[in-house]
Amino acid sequence: MKIEINGKGIEAEDSSTVSDILKVRNIREEVVTVELNGGIVERAGYPESRLKDGDKLELVYYMGGGLI
Amino acid sequence: MAQILPHGGTLINRLLVGKEREDAIKRAASLKKITVDFRHVTDIEMIGIGAFSPLTGFMSKRDYLSVLDNNRLSDGTVWTIPVTLAVSKDEASNIKEGEEAAIYEESGHLIAIIKVSEKYDYDKKKEEKSIYLTESHEHPGVVYTESKGEVYIAGDISVIDKPAHEDFLDHRLDPVDTRRVFSENGWNTVVGFQTRNPVHRAHEYIIKCALEIVDGLFLNPLVGDTKKEDIPADIRMECYKVILDKYFPKDRVVLGVLGASMRYAGPKEAIFHAIIRKNYGCTHFIVGRDHAGVGKFYGTFDAQKIFDLFTPEEIGIIPLKFEHSFYCRKCGGLITAKTCPHSKENHLFLSGTKVREMLSSGEIPPEEFTRPEVAKVLIDAYVDKSLYTKPERVIKIRKDIYEEIVSHSKGNAPNESCGILAGKDRTVTKLYKMTNTESSPVSFLMDPKEQLSVMKDMRASSLDMLGIYHSHPSTNAHPSAKDLDMAFYDDASYVIVSLQDKNKPVIQSFAVKGGKVEEEEVKII
Numbered sequence: 001m002k003i004e005i006n007g008k009g010i011e012a013e014d015s016s017t018v019s020d021i022l023k024v025r026n027i028r029e030e031v032v033t034v035e036l037n038g039g040i041v042e043r044a045g046y047p048e049s050r051l052k053d054g055d056k057l058e059l060v061y062y063m064g065g066g067l068i
Numbered sequence: 069m070a071q072i073l074p075h076g077g078t079l080i081n082r083l084l085v086g087k088e089r090e091d092a093i094k095r096a097a098s099l100k101k102i103t104v105d106f107r108h109v110t111d112i113e114m115i116g117i118g119a120f121s122p123l124t125g126f127m128s129k130r131d132y133l134s135v136l137d138n139n140r141l142s143d144g145t146v147w148t149i150p151v152t153l154a155v156s157k158d159e160a161s162n163i164k165e166g167e168e169a170a171i172y173e174e175s176g177h178l179i180a181i182i183k184v185s186e187k188y189d190y191d192k193k194k195e196e197k198s199i200y201l202t203e204s205h206e207h208p209g210v211v212y213t214e215s216k217g218e219v220y221i222a223g224d225i226s227v228i229d230k231p232a233h234e235d236f237l238d239h240r241l242d243p244v245d246t247r248r249v250f251s252e253n254g255w256n257t258v259v260g261f262q263t264r265n266p267v268h269r270a271h272e273y274i275i276k277c278a279l280e281i282v283d284g285l286f287l288n289p290l291v292g293d294t295k296k297e298d299i300p301a302d303i304r305m306e307c308y309k310v311i312l313d314k315y316f317p318k319d320r321v322v323l324g325v326l327g328a329s330m331r332y333a334g335p336k337e338a339i340f341h342a343i344i345r346k347n348y349g350c351t352h353f354i355v356g357r358d359h360a361g362v363g364k365f366y367g368t369f370d371a372q373k374i375f376d377l378f379t380p381e382e383i384g385i386i387p388l389k390f391e392h393s394f395y396c397r398k399c400g401g402l403i404t405a406k407t408c409p410h411s412k413e414n415h416l417f418l419s420g421t422k423v424r425e426m427l428s429s430g431e432i433p434p435e436e437f438t439r440p441e442v443a444k445v446l447i448d449a450y451v452d453k454s455l456y457t458k459p460e461r462v463i464k465i466r467k468d469i470y471e472e473i474v475s476h477s478k479g480n481a482p483n484e485s486c487g488i489l490a491g492k493d494r495t496v497t498k499l500y501k502m503t504n505t506e507s508s509p510v511s512f513l514m515d516p517k518e519q520l521s522v523m524k525d526m527r528a529s530s531l532d533m534l535g536i537y538h539s540h541p542s543t544n545a546h547p548s549a550k551d552l553d554m555a556f557y558d559d560a561s562y563v564i565v566s567l568q569d570k571n572k573p574v575i576q577s578f579a580v581k582g583g584k585v586e587e588e589e590v591k592i593i
Binding site: 006007031032033035040058060061062063064065066067 | 484486488502506508510511512513514516517519520523524527536538543547548550551552553554555556557
């Protein structure tokens, strides 16, 4: 199936979940925000969020820092 | 007074000579082959010459687990760092317990034979947590552990050839050599000082404090694998020679290089380093702040405190624990935080970056910081050999954007500010001011929803995300450990604005990739 990640079309395996996509791209779940078709997906929902053809995914890493 | 005994009581010698060596070379031709990396090569040399006494080879599972769990070998001898031979599963399947195997350097040079007593699987995470006290991939020890083979091969080794050294041959002293020299000099007490840096006034002060109470100094710089940003060993050696020649009594110092590899295991490695120096015949060992540390993984004094876990008899060598030293204008001399009552403004402090800048432009740092003779060696190196190279990557920031960043930072002070820098071709033409959801003077975290909308806006405007900026309202513009931990975008510039001096904001930029930080040049255009 074809999905869009951060505006770019990519070919993903049929019925991949958000977890699968992150795993394939070697992204740690705890450091990224995921938006699926305009709505933020909570982390607990990654394994169940199954993607379908044409889905639009936005992945953005946390941006932060500090002394403590 | 008799010389200090090696750790475990006997100085190990696993170097083959004469016929035994020739026989081993012949035998090796028909043995299974193990090829090892540089770390293992240095370990083999250290075992062979007795620097790792009482180890006679690579650790058995029993010893290995005992070191991880109890900081001791299985017989109770204090030992804090595993010395193990890692091979891949494939290699391990060819090697049989009870048989010998031949060990080669990557160049194909035969260096040793191991009598395999055992092969065993190990838990990388357990080892990382026990030795490096972290599982973070920012730690070079963790990265190394993850890259190693999955099986450990244990057994005594017999060294056929030490690695072929081409440099510092006059200063390659084995424990048997240093013990002989110390004894010939009539030294009962010897302090070991390990360093990866040129000796500046601060180090000189500490070494001399130590030398006041012992007979001799063993200056023992590491020339094994050090970090890329360290000054090359040959230049450091020049610095050591010149400072010893001009400022130390000649009959009180021995200079010998140590070919061991750094683990950056902080406190556990401090014990290990002390034990190695005991094997070289030292009775005392200088432990400074954050000895063998890297980044911010260990507390400043952890490497000193760990010695309290053992009785002095168990370790045998006396740690001399020192604070950082510096020149204090009010004291009128070199001093440490332990003995100086004056505030920071009176202390001469030069950052590493500042010193590199001075040296590379041929400027001699103040005499209170470094001896002019040492400065000269370094200036020659920096200028002639172009040791200092300007940062490769440049980020250009349009002047109006720069001013917007500074005013945004000042507006939110004392809290940290943050934003996303967008543009094309490494030139920032747009600032997205972001909300610091933590509203804190010491940290920042962007709002994910805002981030997502900025990402889409950048795309719609055909701009690239070039950098992530945040402010340090009261500290310098260097990234903190957490800043680095949270630098997930490999290609982004991590720009920091320091308002430490409110009238003179400082902007610096860094590339952070795989835990490595490189400063970038910032051009305001």
